[in-house]
Every structure is written in C-alpha cells, then in structure tokens.
Amino acid sequence: MYLFKRVADLGQALGQEKKAGKRIGFAPTMGALHQGHISLIQSAKQETDIVVASIFVNPTQFNDPKDFEKYPSTLEQDILLLTAAGVDYLFLPSVAEMYPAGPDAEHPHYDFGYIESVLEGAYRPNHFQGVGIIVHKLLEAVRPDDLFMGQKDFQQCMIVKRLLEITGSSTQLHICPTLREADGLAMSSRNMRLTPGQRATAVEISRTLQWVKDNLGTRPFSGLRAEGLARLEDAGFAPDYLELASGNDLRLLDAPEDGPMAILVAARLGDIRLIDNMTVGS
Known part of the structure; x- marks a missing residue:
C-alpha cells in the first residue's frame, strides 16, 4: 500500500493508473476503522482495479468543536487494517493540505435543497455543507470512477448523490449495506x-x-x-x-x-x- 499526504503526489500516481486503463474505486473515511469500513474496501476490490482509501477528520462538518476533538484516532491500527484489506493507495492529508486558506475560509455553498434541512440537517446546521465541501475536495483529488459509502449514514449518502449531480461528476456512488455487531448494533x-x-x-x-x-x-x-x-x-x-x-x-x-x-x-x-x-x- 502506498501512502500519500499531498494532493499533487496522489494525483500524479493515480493519473498513471488511469493511463493504464485501471478503474479507480474510492472509500473516504475519518479513521477509527472497523469492519464496516473494511466491507467498503472489499466491495471496491470486487468492482474496481485500484482501491483508494482516505483518512481525514474533517473540521468543517463538526458543529461541536468538542465532538471534533473527541473523535477517536487509531491511525497505526487503521493502516494495518487497510494494508491487510488490500488497499492500494492511502490518502492521509493534513488539514492544511485540504484547507490551504484554513477551515474557516469562505467555501462554495451547495444547493442540497430539502434533504439538508431535515433529520441530521435540522439538528446539525451546516453539517452537510461541510460534508459537501470535503467530499468535493476529495473527489477532485482522487477522481475515482466509483465511490463506496455505507448505508448507516443514509442521509449523507443522499447528500453525496446530490453533490455528484450538482458537480456533474461521472463518479458512480455505491451505497453498501450497514454492518452490525452480533447483537445488532450498527458498527460505528x-x-x-x-x-x-x-x-x-x-x-x-x-x-x-x-x-x-x-x-x-x-x-x-x-x-x-x-x-x-x-x-x-x-x-x-x-x-x-x-x-x-x-x-x-x-x-x-x-x-x-x-x-x-x-x-x-x-x-x-x-x-x-x-x-x-x-x-x-x-
């Protein structure tokens, strides 16, 4: 597994894969990985030639700074899991790499319509704008043919589906089933x-x-x-x-x-x- 921290370096490497006719699959994560994430990797391996995963805890989608600070980090274990799962490329950018002008700088506003006003949108104002910002940035960095996300974040999947429409992206979204513990609790x-x-x-x-x-x-x-x-x-x-x-x-x-x-x-x-x-x- 190759690890990249800069958009330019990742783009150059994946550009060579695309020139070779390889189909690129992408699974974005915020780390603290579990078998639900690994199931996304497994789906990507079945559907595509080259699998890219990212780990980035995105500050612009957290309404509560304390929640951002408390988000679990298990990077060494995550890298071992992704390597064992057969990921080809891991994108591990810094906040400065993804937000050169800083997370609080002005960002595009996405017209997600009704789907960002209800449920999570009602309880977490601007959360889905933050999701849109970072997913757009990650898609531009990876330029995948296929994007793999989990059904547990159902509303987020619908937001990303709308983002792909808004941006005119040709990336295909695959919504993968929620993995559960033996007693039924959704893995998270x-x-x-x-x-x-x-x-x-x-x-x-x-x-x-x-x-x-x-x-x-x-x-x-x-x-x-x-x-x-x-x-x-x-x-x-x-x-x-x-x-x-x-x-x-x-x-x-x-x-x-x-x-x-x-x-x-x-x-x-x-x-x-x-x-x-x-x-x-x-």
Whole structure:
C-alpha cells in the first residue's frame, strides 16, 4: 500500500493508473476503522482495479468543536487494517493540505435543497455543507470512477448523490449495506467511546428500529414513532428523532408508501450521539 499526504503526489500516481486503463474505486473515511469500513474496501476490490482509501477528520462538518476533538484516532491500527484489506493507495492529508486558506475560509455553498434541512440537517446546521465541501475536495483529488459509502449514514449518502449531480461528476456512488455487531448494533467509530454499560444499552437503538419496521403498516406511524421514542427513553437514551422517510428523496412520511423507504433514528447516550436506519421496500 502506498501512502500519500499531498494532493499533487496522489494525483500524479493515480493519473498513471488511469493511463493504464485501471478503474479507480474510492472509500473516504475519518479513521477509527472497523469492519464496516473494511466491507467498503472489499466491495471496491470486487468492482474496481485500484482501491483508494482516505483518512481525514474533517473540521468543517463538526458543529461541536468538542465532538471534533473527541473523535477517536487509531491511525497505526487503521493502516494495518487497510494494508491487510488490500488497499492500494492511502490518502492521509493534513488539514492544511485540504484547507490551504484554513477551515474557516469562505467555501462554495451547495444547493442540497430539502434533504439538508431535515433529520441530521435540522439538528446539525451546516453539517452537510461541510460534508459537501470535503467530499468535493476529495473527489477532485482522487477522481475515482466509483465511490463506496455505507448505508448507516443514509442521509449523507443522499447528500453525496446530490453533490455528484450538482458537480456533474461521472463518479458512480455505491451505497453498501450497514454492518452490525452480533447483537445488532450498527458498527460505528463512535462505539469506541461507549462505556461497557452504555454499550449494553446501545443495542436498544437497533432493536427499536427493527420493532418499528416489523410493525410498519399495522397502525398509524405516529403511534409507532411515539412508542419507539418511549422505548429509547426508557432504555436511557435522549432521542432526537425517529422518522419514516422516502428512500428516493428523504420526504418525511406519515404512512408507508410504495417504493423504497427508510426508518431513521438519532439518539444520545450520555454525550455520545448515535444514528442508525433500516430500509424498507425496494
């Protein structure tokens, strides 16, 4: 695995791969890697010739500076995992490399429309603008044919899909299934911060999602939402939302409809905020 810290050097190396007719796959990460990330790498290896991963904790997408400071870092272990998984190139830029004028400089504004105003967008203002800024920068650095992201960040995937449309990119987005622990908890870098007691409680978030999914359509969704939120509160969570949305455009729904849907949840356990979702229909 080759490691690059500068955009120019990475671009030169990948340019040679493209000249050789290689298809480039890309999995962007913020590090603190787990098997969910590795599953993205595995998908990329199946679909493409050259796999690029990046590790960059992006300051512009954190609303709370403390959350940015507390984001787990396990770089040595991450490099070992990526090497074992067969990554060809690792892009490990500094903040100065990605933001030469500084993270607080003026950046482009992306018209993501409705999808950045609800759910995570409502609770984390400007978060998705930060996502758009860094994903655009990373795509320009890597210029991949295929982009691999996890379904756990469902709304983020829809934001990136819209970003590709806005920028006229030919990169194809692949949304890969959420990987879960044996008890059902969605794999997440934030899980590293859970105490043993919190970890035992955290599984209730996926159990509640599954309960809502199993009962969807048996009674009004408003009742399912209320009971689901109560279940989370009883378990010790402070929930932000539990919603049903269109899988096509993230419209919030009062009742199931034809086509793909997603049930999405966000809740705090102590000072750790967890998100999860499950899809319904096709």
